Amino acid sequence: MDEVRIYVPTAQVGYGFPIESLEIALKWGPHIIAAQGTSTDVGPYYLGSGTSYTEAECVKRDLKLIIKASKESNIPFICSVGGAGADIHVENVFKLVDQICRELSIKLRVAFISGEISKEWLKKKLLSGSKAKRLVPIERLSEYLTVEDVDESVRIVAQMGPEPIIKALDKYFRGEVDGVITGRALDVGVVAAYPLKFGFPKNLVYHMSKIIECGALAAEPGSSSDGIFGIITKDYFLVRPPNPRRRCTVTSIVAHSFYERDNPFMEKLPEGYLDVTTATYTQYDERTVMVRGSRFVVQPYTIKLEGVKLVGFRTISIAGSRDPNFISNLPKILEEVVEVVKDRLRHIPENYYVVNFRVYGVNGVMGIHEPIKNPQPHEVGIVIDVVGKTQEIANSVCALTRATLLHHGFEGRKTTAGNIAFPFSPSDFPVGPVYEFNIWHTLELEDPTEPFNTKVIEFPR
Template sequence: MDKIKVLSPTAILGYGFPVESFERGLDRKPDVIAVDGGSTDPGPYYLGSGLSFTDRNAVKRDLHLMIEAGQKLNIPVLVGTAGGSGASAHLNWCLDIVKEIINEEGFKLKIATIGAEIDREEVKNRLREGKLSPLYPAEEVNEEEIDRATRIVGQMGIEPIIEALKGGADLILAGRAYDPTVFAAYPILKGFERGLALHMGKILECASIAADPGSGSDCMLGILGQDHFILEPLNPERRCTVTSVSAHTLYEKSNPYKLYGPGGVIDLTETEFEQIDERRVKVTGSKFIPDEDYTIKLEGAKLVGYRTISIAGTRDPIMIRQIDDILKEVKRIVNESFSEDREKYNIYFRVYGKNGVMGKLEPVQEITAHELGIVIEVIADTQKRANSICSFTRSTLLHYGYPGRVATAGNLAFPYSPSDIKAGEVYEFNLHHLVQVDDPLEYFPVRFMTEDTIPEDGRLT
């Protein structure tokens, strides 16, 4: 086998892709179809709550097309970070969708699921053994903080996925996985260079985002040879360029020459990009350097409270000129009114048109906007308290008598009724750590099943 073709339909399962692009990819006779199913980008809520940030119907649509194509071409279909965050609840959710597709279409599949959720007691054992270390900007963690995590997942490398492939799986649903692994595992199993395979996977996990114009909802084909790989977008309106591909190589990296992952690092110091025609780019020179100790990244999320928000706007230039002083005084009034509960809530203001995006990092200090959008956010220990504090803050700001005010009515415009939105549970990441392991497979159990042996309720755990 002198080359392997990997088809990446979309940047995240559920983001969709044009059927025409997908069919062009299938016409190229790929050896594997792979897709990344999740990310930490949408924040800690989804890991903490066990819910997916992608829509079920959208995921089902994408999966149905992929499974059908895999059956037609007799090639494996791989999904990484199933359900968005890759914990057991997310994996179960994705398996339930697969079961529904199978029941509707009558597909005959050998399915492999790979768990990635890790018990808190095991993480505490690793801490006691001195095998847990923080990843910047995280700090050292203690056992109490580990216990606060509602869910903890490990980011698997290629090894569990290779085990599933060796077992003859037609469809692999992996829990939390290092993004490039579902694209790189099959080529590495077949003997291709690990650094090139992982680098190609790093590009393919975002599908056509690495093209010009870029899109996370369109297909990309990767062709891996013995000493290079080639990237080709499958929509004729897009093209890969040296700039688009090399720029995407820098995506989500703190070091332009090193890409760290489970078990080692992709060394890009000798990587070269070549434009081989108008729409394709060839990449050479990427290498994999194994670590002395095999480590995987842990991700954990904890519940920190409950959120209520209110969205408002103002077009009063008098108010806009002194908005910082007004918000500071409104917060003082609220805190004084609820002094007995002061440790049980926090108030945040996000001012769009001033520094709503960058916050304290915003370099432009002068307000030039003719109107401002103001988001009042309260996080409290209970939803009831968050509701109360947000309501009081909103009404205080609405009728606050700032210097120079002309109007006697409210000074805010509310686009929604009710004006206060109960947003529910709030989570934050509390584990962003490396754990040293003796075996890359030890936290990632591979389980095989067929369409007839999927648990009746679709549940693995």
């Protein structure tokens, strides 16, 4: 095989894409349709709660188009699904696939690879001497994963690399399945699996996959709700958008090569890292960019583990002010409000709740990392954020904090009617359970497929 052609219709299953882009891409003869549908970008809540951050109807619409195109073009599809990517999330997607197959009057056989990690399997690995080191130096994460961390977690997933998908593709080429659906997976893994199976160079495969896994975000104008097309050879790869209203430029491709990384030249992957320092980017034609020259450095194989634990329940209140005296005194006011709340709630242990304020217009986005000190905004938005041991405690603490902030006295105050304005009634919003990542570690593996179970499922079930 001299080249592999891959169509990625959208940045995330459920984000949508134009049918016109799909039709053009299919005319270009892709060998495979690939799309990612798992992420931790939206935080720990969805892994803990077992819910999805994409709407079911949007996911169904995308999958229906992908499955239909795959069947009609006689090419496989690879999709990771479910958002957080645990089995409970995937099962909700499978219900949609059942509906799709009935509506299209088709039979569909899928190789399903679970991204959920068995707690018993993981504890056995740790007790036998395997080490899982935290990815970031955050104090609340154990430096090395413990059995207690595993027990505390609600559920655990892992970013599978391309290897389990490559193995599942064998079933496609034996005529046993029509495509592959995975739970939590490495973003680039769903794209990289097919060309890696056919021996294309890892440096080019991973570099192209890094660029195209987010669909038309790598094009101009960029969009997460449109697709992109990649063509890889043994010496280079090409990237272009099917949508004629978009184009890939050297700038857009280089920018996406640097996307989401603290070191823009290096992408850490399960079997090593991609180094794009030596890569070259050429405007191949008006809408296409050619890339070559990146390097891939092999390292011991690791998978990233993701787990969450329940830490409490949240209630928030949103308010605003444009009183210059209030704004200039705000740091002192907030400190005093917290002390008043603690005093009034002495019957509730202090470790049963936490009160935080996010002040937009001052440092609401970056917090203590905000480089602009002592700004002078004409108005501020304040989010009162309370996490309590129970929802009732969170509700009570938030209500008292909101009322105290509303009427708290400060130097230069000219009115006692109220310090803040509320855009909504009711002013307080019980948000529900709060989860935090307690597992954010990498585990070395000798066999990249070991923790990932695969089974064939026929739809409709």
